[in-house]
Amino acid sequence: MDVVIAGGGAAGLAAALALADDGHRVVVLERGSAPPPGPAARAGEVWRRPTSPQSRHAHTLTSFGVAALRGHAPALLADLLSAGASTVDLTTARPPGEAVPGDAELVALACRRSTFDVVLHRHVAARPGVDLRYGTRVTGLDVTGGRVTGARVGAHVVPADLVLDATGRRAAGRQWSHARGVAPAAVRTGPTSVAAYVRFYRRRGPFGPLNRGNAAGVLADHYAGVLHPGDNGTFSVAFGVLPQDDGLRALRDPEVFDAVGRVTPWVGDWLDDAVPLGDVRVMTCPPNAFHAPESSPTGLVAVGDAVCVTDPLFGRGVSLALAHGFALAGLVRAHAVADLGAAAAALADELLLPWFRQACEEGEDRIARWRASVAGTAADRPPTALRAAGAAAAASRDPELWRGVVRVLMGLDRPDALTAPPFADRVRRALAAGPPLPPPGLPDRSALLAVAARAGRRARVDLASGPDGDRVA
Numbered sequence: 001m002d003v004v005i006a007g008g009g010a011a012g013l014a015a016a017l018a019l020a021d022d023g024h025r026v027v028v029l030e031r032g033s034a035p036p037p038g039p040a041a042r043a044g045e046v047w048r049r050p051t052s053p054q055s056r057h058a059h060t061l062t063s064f065g066v067a068a069l070r071g072h073a074p075a076l077l078a079d080l081l082s083a084g085a086s087t088v089d090l091t092t093a094r095p096p097g098e099a100v101p102g103d104a105e106l107v108a109l110a111c112r113r114s115t116f117d118v119v120l121h122r123h124v125a126a127r128p129g130v131d132l133r134y135g136t137r138v139t140g141l142d143v144t145g146g147r148v149t150g151a152r153v154g155a156h157v158v159p160a161d162l163v164l165d166a167t168g169r170r171a172a173g174r175q176w177s178h179a180r181g182v183a184p185a186a187v188r189t190g191p192t193s194v195a196a197y198v199r200f201y202r203r204r205g206p207f208g209p210l211n212r213g214n215a216a217g218v219l220a221d222h223y224a225g226v227l228h229p230g231d232n233g234t235f236s237v238a239f240g241v242l243p244q245d246d247g248l249r250a251l252r253d254p255e256v257f258d259a260v261g262r263v264t265p266w267v268g269d270w271l272d273d274a275v276p277l278g279d280v281r282v283m284t285c286p287p288n289a290f291h292a293p294e295s296s297p298t299g300l301v302a303v304g305d306a307v308c309v310t311d312p313l314f315g316r317g318v319s320l321a322l323a324h325g326f327a328l329a330g331l332v333r334a335h336a337v338a339d340l341g342a343a344a345a346a347l348a349d350e351l352l353l354p355w356f357r358q359a360c361e362e363g364e365d366r367i368a369r370w371r372a373s374v375a376g377t378a379a380d381r382p383p384t385a386l387r388a389a390g391a392a393a394a395a396s397r398d399p400e401l402w403r404g405v406v407r408v409l410m411g412l413d414r415p416d417a418l419t420a421p422p423f424a425d426r427v428r429r430a431l432a433a434g435p436p437l438p439p440p441g442l443p444d445r446s447a448l449l450a451v452a453a454r455a456g457r458r459a460r461v462d463l464a465s466g467p468d469g470d471r472v473a
């Protein structure tokens with residue numbers, strides 16, 4: 001079969017690999033440019049990708065994403081490791097206790113998104129059976145007799161029996177369907193309300209400990225400060241704050257960013273022996289979104305963020321996009337094109353919808369708490385399942401609680417595992433013994449704002465002074 005994939009992100013390229021493995025002829029049309037030559041880590045740093053701004057931001061791949069690569073694309077995983085990525089054993093943070101067989105799955109991939117994407121693109125471009133074309137924007141569908149027969153690139157048609165919309169969170173296929181008289185289904189959304197400030201560093205010494213699964217840091221009552229190990233001795237520090245949080249807008253100043261990093265528990269230690277790699281990058285995160293895919297014309301199927309966007313604070317979008325891309329190839333194996341719409345809708349409900357719901361629920365909870373903290377009032381809400389389980393795990397030394405929370409955070413177990421009776425009972429018992437203490441050294445909001453203000457003043461003085469302390473004319 002001839003398959004055209006619109007969009008060369010994680011979802012489109014995973015689908016391309018799996019469909020080519022099944023013997024289909026695959027054309028990937030990507031509007032952005034090809035990665036530049038040179039070692040992957042360096043190429044990623046200089047690759048300009050205005051249509052994929054998240055590729056310049058913090059990144060981690062969950063255990064679920066690593067499992068998807070191990071299961072469906074082990075050669076790609078090997079390429080990533082050769083390019084300087086590494087697997088991180090998450091069990092080093094497990095409270096003392098017996099290991100269980102599933103613990104072997106608790107790994108994450110330490111790799112910057114920029115490096116990850118270069119390796120992924122090169123791997124797919126070298127795959128026989130895949131024709132990866134850059135600088136090519138799909139503008140619509142060619143439809144004959146109610147069936148999709150190709151993808152339009154301006155006046156030109158690239159013929160196809162099946163078109164995948166892998167265009168990311170803007171889900172361009174919805175407009176293409178609309179232009180062909182098929183009204184797209186309603187989109188469900190939930191706010192994330194996060195502005196992400198990110199800076200990369202290279203660390204001279206060994207990596208420090210990780211206290212949050214594949215990350216180190218805190219989800220505090222008005223901001224998140226998390227660190228992810230990357231490839232080739234790099235790591236990222238990311239702060240998530242409310243976009244309206246004027247007090248922390250100064251995080252875009254590198255001096256302020258580093259000062260806040262130094263006082264953020266678990267993050268500060270890593271900065272001691274690290275050199276920054278460039279300035280602070282800022283991005284407002286997209287909302288959670290779920291586009292029910294069943295109302296596409298026959299022969300158009302969406303994949304990845306084009307179906308489901310989840311809060312970047314959970315760092316699971318690429319893992320879901322890879323798994324979704326690989327799983328779609330399985331649907332193509334099992335179904336005629338005419339039946340793919342219904343099968344794809346069932347797959348999205350099974351694979352993606354629980355994570356969309358969980359991200360919306362956690363997002364509402366977090367936004368309410370952050371808003372109350374910024375306003376200096378109290379948020380009066382019962383904790384969500386993840387917050388309760390996370391608190392119980394933090395309050396106890398119980399490896400079962402730790403495992404339950406980390407397995408959900410890492411995508412290995414679905415969110416409802418946290419509310420299943422034996423686990424939920426354990427959570428209740430742990431919380432009855434007392435709430436967790438805040439991480440030692442966590443500054444409250446006024447202390448954090450004071451740190452930011454002091455660093456901002458210092459930066460302004462440095463900027464206004466020459467090397468001898470004279471004012472610059």
Ligand SMILES: Cc1cc2nc3c(=O)[nH]c(=O)nc-3n(C[C@H](O)[C@H](O)[C@H](O)COP(=O)(O)OP(=O)(O)OC[C@H]3O[C@@H](n4cnc5c(N)ncnc54)[C@H](O)[C@@H]3O)c2cc1C
Nearest residue numbers: 007009010011031051059060138168304305315316317318
């Ligand atoms: C700030 C931020 C941080 C994140 N951090 C993480 C993280 O740590 N871990 C994680 O797993 N996920 C993270 N995510 C989520 C992750 O980036 C997405 O879930 C993932 O990129 C989705 O992959 P995709 O292939 O569906 O879409 P995309 O990566 O958006 O790829 C879509 C591709 O389609 C191309 N395209 C668009 N329109 C057209 C067209 N008309 N024709 C041809 N090509 C087109 C684009 O150029 C792009 O290359 C983060 C997201 C954000 C915003």
